[in-house]
Amino acid sequence: MAVTPHDVPVAVAAGADAWGPVQDLRGVPGVRLVTSPRHATVLLVAGTVPEADGEALQRVHDQLPRPRAVVAWRPAQAAADVPARVVDGGRDATVTALREAQATVLADPARGSDDLLDDTDPNEWRGIGPFGQGGEGMMGGTPYGRPMAMTGGDRDGLALDQLELTLGPFFDPLPGGCRLAVTLQGEVLQEAHLVVRTADHDRFAAPTDEGLATARRLLRRAAHGLHVAGLDALAARTAALAARVTDAADRRALVRDTRGLGRRIRHSGLLWTLRGVGTIDGVDAAGRWRNRLDTIAAGLDGDMPAASGPPVMPAVEDALVGMTLADAMATLASVDALQARPAGAGAS
């Protein structure tokens, strides 16, 4: 999508129920969903953000540069964690609210949203000593309140440092409601632990027809997956198509446009780059994209194929181990549905 000075750069913090509807915004000209909160003016808090993610939401909010504005789209609790302008309507009402929020805050920076977390480092740097880094050389101590990485065996038999990160819950390349705890050596995943939450109740209506509902869900997944692959123009086209899928839609026109979209995706070379990547249950990421496009077309056509359940979570995690972080993100973006697993199981 071309970047114009009037684009509203939006960072998204979506609950599991709102992540799909938010993908539709990729198809709206004038709104740009950015990958990092640092590039955004407006934070869109959408749907039901679980209470446990309150601090994460506040941190994402604080990571937007000032002046910033916040728009809440159908929040479950009236924006308990961040003060926001609340929208209860559909996509168009949200886009209008995002535009207004940016215009207001740029005209008068004093009306921007203030920091929510304290501006203090977890631990001030004081050099070597009981309160500083506390170690010699590169090992030991807790610089800035974080322990140094410990070593572990790598695939070449060397002992190298392991960087431990938890990505999510509002990490742009991850599907909604996901947290991915990884142990990295260099850019290679040594361990992966995935936590998926589903929303207790969905605040956004789906088409009553099962085929249409599935097609729209997968079109939104596809829009996100194309964005993760860096194909934002195709993502915008896919999102615009997803937004057209309603019970009143002309199914024949949708099927025709979906075929055209499938051709564009195949011509983009995306499937070629994903050959042999992230094989789960004998199907690689390219195969899953092909299945996804077929299922969308079938759902719109009215004949649903027998749905295979989501891949078993340990199989997904096993596939991620040994991949680079980029491949892992591409693999997760190619999976249509992930098994839900409660946050208490294993990862912090």
Add this chain to the structure above:
Amino acid sequence: MLTAFLSSLTVSVAAALATAACLVVARRTSPYRSTAPQRVPVLGGLEPATHAWSRFHVRYYPMTLLFIAFEMEMMFMYPWAVVFVEEGVTALAEMGMFLAILSVGVVYGWREGAFRWQ
């Protein structure tokens, strides 16, 4: 002698002072200084568990070693070919010494598995 440089020294000191003054004023007055949460890497709301200061394997290094060994060889051999016509055996002996030193790097790369196709 010193007076020749006096003007440039004056300008340099003035520029350094002006830059420092700008930085100090910006730091004191800007409402948009980055805060502690903004200095944390963006992970989607969470903080990293460990410090990012970690060592990792530079996997392309045997390849780089070989490239430098052979590239340095070729870089000196082209001009050497011209000199060899004039100097004869002396140039040959000198190039032999140079290649002997370089080949230590190649042998090391061999031991590290740089020639293994995988």
